[in-house]
Amino acid sequence: MKEQNIIEAKGLVHEYIRRDEEGNVEAIQTALDHVNLDVRPGQFIAILGHNGSGKSTLAKHINALLAPTEGTLYVDGKDASKEENVWDVRQSAGMVFQNPDNQIIASVVEEDVGFGPENIGVPTEEIWQRVEESLKSVGMLEYRTHSPNKLSGGQKQRVAIAGVMAMKPKCIVLDEPTAMLDPLGRKEVLKAVRALNKQAGVTIILITHYMEEVVNADYVFVMDEGKVVMKGTPRSIFSQVEELQEYRLSVPQITLLAHELKKSGLPIPDGILTRDELVEALLSVGQQ
Amino acid sequence: MSIILDKVNYTYSAGTAYEIQALKNINLKMEDGQFIGIIGHTGSGKSTLIQHLNGLMKATSGTIYYNGEDIYAEDYDLRQLRSKVGLVFQYPEHQLFETTIFDDVCYGPKNQGLTKEEAGLRAFEALKSVGLKEELYYQSPFDLSGGQKRRVAIAGVLAMRPEVLILDEPTAGLDPKGRDEILNLVSAMHKERKITIVLVSHSMEDVAQYVERIIVMNHGEMIFDDAPHEVFKHYKELEKIGLAAPQVTYLMHELSENGLPVDVNATTVSEAKDEILKALGRKVC
Amino acid sequence: MLKDITLGQYYPADSILHKLDPRVKLFGTMIYIISLFSFRGIPAFVLATIFLISIIRISKVPFSYMVKGLKSIVVLMIITGIFNLFLTQGEVLVQIWVFKITYEGIKNAVLMVVRLIYLIIGTSLMTLTTTPNQLTDGLEKALMPLEKIKLPVHEIAMMMSIALRFIPILVEETDKIMKAQMARGADFESGNIIKKAKAMIPLLVPLFVSAFRRANDLAMAMEARCYHGGHGRTKMKPLAYGVADRKAYVVLVVYFVLMLVLRFVWVRFVG
Structure with a gap:
């Protein structure tokens, strides 16, 4: 039997409608244009796209923060557009946002992590247990009594992830979690996300515009103007350098260099992802 | 014309338990017309350093000279200095406040004491140089996209016609296209206006292809100050403090260690491509 | 420059006072303020002083912290003192031009300034030993009955x-x-x-x-x-009274009753 998809979107459309003062429709902007998306449990999915490509709108649908104009979206077998499923959907698909400051509610780290479980009515004793586990899973346990204001950006984002983890979701959607961080913070957050995927088996949907971050994903979707325009493994996506550049995405230096060298006539394989791969390819060319 | 920092120190919350020395004995000369990159991660002191350059922060000890004048001298006009040393803060779009883009850009020149007409001319010139479409000039700055807002904010500083332009992580939070647009814009301004530019960033790859000099900050200290390829030679030390050199630098070192005769000083993709093709005996095209 | 503002300044320490339920501390502060403004006579004043000093000792907060809080109201204290000194009618001790200093004036001035100092120290003891979050929790729980009137x-x-x-x-x-x-x-x-x-x-x-x-x-x-x-919300840190809290309530009630008795006796026999 086929395993049930944790997220299944079919023909998803979302239109932002701007009205004038009398309520007449002034402009319609199609943010999602017939998007299909299947995610299996335990997968690490990346969604790439420039600002305004519709990727954040898609993320908000998965968490039932926005309802589709057209099409269907099932999250863990539940129809996300139905009012009565909203709380179940939000619990099974947690969400981490871009700005680390604007999603931390409490003035003490552990109280913030406990906020989600409190909302869904988890008994007190279990909240403490969940808070401890979640903080441990992102390596922030020693900061449990600290004020979030004193933490670095990467640490704040890890607290936000712990806050979602404490709700025991099956899937976490991260909407550009590293866009406001420096390279150190970016590394910290990605490491934590990867560990959750590998160790806790949580399905990850990472939304980003940094291509370097998707190298380890199982599957990559590229969005542009509300449509899914490319999909495949990182390697197959990265081998289409010119297409990616058309979609306003920058290719990692190594991949770009490999592509340029290939264009100049060197026999190098497609879709080089890492430095080691390129070194190996170039040395074997040198030996010929 | 130049900026000279002489033994500059800065301590936050001096005398309390939270005392942090943010700048330690900084000696520095920024020559006229240079394009300088300041690199360091959050908390390295790079933002503190640039706020000293236009007198927004005052050194705990040490002296700063602008064009040979001590900016801490009693009769020195700090407001005048601020219009000569333009500083674009991180996320500068958060400072926009006027009802139209044009008025917002006029704010700086008006503060300089220029007439409405002069300020307007400056605003036109600045908005043009950041490449904003003319039909947008009289719209609200709050309706623009993130990248456009940022360009308007940069124009707000440019309109003061600074002799030195400092940008604190001008590409933070932008997508790759937006990032390239801003960096190309800054680079073009350097070429056309010949003004000194100081670009603060935490990304080596971003600055490597633009700047002629890199200053690396770590824990309040200036640990390197040299041409990019000289700084990148220390890629192992850079990595220790959490600042990787461009990927290309690593690649070139690895190739050279494995016997491929390439110049390890190549830092950009196109330089690397030429080097590799040369080393492999192919025609460079 | 703006970073110097500290709101709800909490002083972390391991004391009985820190561990008390915030509701006890809210109630205690209220009782204390009422007692300050209703007492009469030396014995009651001595009792209030002893009470305050012992609380300060228990709190393990350095005295210098509380003095800091006083600095901000020095002007207010001086104005209150001067008003009471010159504007109280009674037995004239010294007269300089139209300004009269009376026996009652001196008494009132001293009393008011002392009350203000005790008031500030008393309330800052609450904020120094209670985190803002605990305070909010305490208020929420204490005010819960008001939910019935749609608050x-x-x-x-x-x-x-x-x-x-x-x-x-x-x-x-x-x-x-x-x-x-x-x-x-x-x-x-x-x-x-x-x-x-x-x-x-x-x-x-x-x-x-x-x-x-x-x-x-x-x-x-x-x-x-x-x-x-x-x-339908649960609490990670629910408020629950412990032994110490009950004892604290008893102490507070005893203190308040004693103050009332002293006031009654003083008014009756001294006037």
């Missing part, structure tokens, strides 16, 4: 705790915007009041815009974490 107690408490979290962030943001506008030549210091008020616009507009943006983001983040008001 949105949970919402008020939630608003307070969010405000506490965002005040430092907004303070920092104000600092940043101020610097950014100063880099564009803004001058916040010179000129008359109207000019100064006008100079604030470039600071206030971005600050409001940012506060709204943050509020919007935060509301979405709270919703994403299944927040839907106080209904």
Whole structure:
């Protein structure tokens, strides 16, 4: 039997409608244009796209923060557009946002992590247990009594992830979690996300515009103007350098260099992802 | 014309338990017309350093000279200095406040004491140089996209016609296209206006292809100050403090260690491509 | 410059007072304030002093911290003292031109200043030993009965705790915007009041815009974490009275009764 998809979107459309003062429709902007998306449990999915490509709108649908104009979206077998499923959907698909400051509610780290479980009515004793586990899973346990204001950006984002983890979701959607961080913070957050995927088996949907971050994903979707325009493994996506550049995405230096060298006539394989791969390819060319 | 920092120190919350020395004995000369990159991660002191350059922060000890004048001298006009040393803060779009883009850009020149007409001319010139479409000039700055807002904010500083332009992580939070647009814009301004530019960033790859000099900050200290390829030679030390050199630098070192005769000083993709093709005996095209 | 503001300054220490339920401390502060303004006579004054000193000792907060709080009201104390000194009718001791210093005036002035000092120290003892979050929790629980008359107690408490979290962030943001506008030549210091008020616009507009943006983001983040008001919510740190809290209530009641008795006796026999 086929395993049930944790997220299944079919023909998803979302239109932002701007009205004038009398309520007449002034402009319609199609943010999602017939998007299909299947995610299996335990997968690490990346969604790439420039600002305004519709990727954040898609993320908000998965968490039932926005309802589709057209099409269907099932999250863990539940129809996300139905009012009565909203709380179940939000619990099974947690969400981490871009700005680390604007999603931390409490003035003490552990109280913030406990906020989600409190909302869904988890008994007190279990909240403490969940808070401890979640903080441990992102390596922030020693900061449990600290004020979030004193933490670095990467640490704040890890607290936000712990806050979602404490709700025991099956899937976490991260909407550009590293866009406001420096390279150190970016590394910290990605490491934590990867560990959750590998160790806790949580399905990850990472939304980003940094291509370097998707190298380890199982599957990559590229969005542009509300449509899914490319999909495949990182390697197959990265081998289409010119297409990616058309979609306003920058290719990692190594991949770009490999592509340029290939264009100049060197026999190098497609879709080089890492430095080691390129070194190996170039040395074997040198030996010929 | 130049900026000279002489033994500059800065301590936050001096005398309390939270005392942090943010700048330690900084000696520095920024020559006229240079394009300088300041690199360091959050908390390295790079933002503190640039706020000293236009007198927004005052050194705990040490002296700063602008064009040979001590900016801490009693009769020195700090407001005048601020219009000569333009500083674009991180996320500068958060400072926009006027009802139209044009008025917002006029704010700086008006503060300089220029007439409405002069300020307007400056605003036109600045908005043009950041490449904003003319039909947008009289719209609200709050309706623009993130990248456009940022360009308007940069124009707000440019309109003061600074002799030195400092940008604190001008590409933070932008997508790759937006990032390239801003960096190309800054680079073009350097070429056309010949003004000194100081670009603060935490990304080596971003600055490597633009700047002629890199200053690396770590824990309040200036640990390197040299041409990019000289700084990148220390890629192992850079990595220790959490600042990787461009990927290309690593690649070139690895190739050279494995016997491929390439110049390890190549830092950009196109330089690397030429080097590799040369080393492999192919025609460079 | 703005970073020096500390709101709800909490002094972390391991004391009985720190561990008490915030409701006890709220109630205690109230009782203490009432007792200060209703007592009469030396014995009651001595009792209030002994009570305050012992609480300070128990709290393990250095005395210098409380004195800091007093500095901000020095002017108020001087004004209160002077008013009472010169404006109280009674037996004239010294007369300088139209200003009369009376026996009652001296008594009242001393009394009022002492009351003010005790009041400030007493209330700052509460904020020094209770985190803002505990205070909010305490208020929420203490006010719960008012929910019956449709007072949105949970919402008020939630608003307070969010405000506490965002005040430092907004303070920092104000600092940043101020610097950014100063880099564009803004001058916040010179000129008359109207000019100064006008100079604030470039600071206030971005600050409001940012506060709204943050509020919007935060509301979405709270919703994403299944927040839907106080209904059906559990607590990570529920308030529950312990042995120490009950003892504290007893001490407070005994103190209050003693003060009442002393007042009654003093009025009856001394006048």
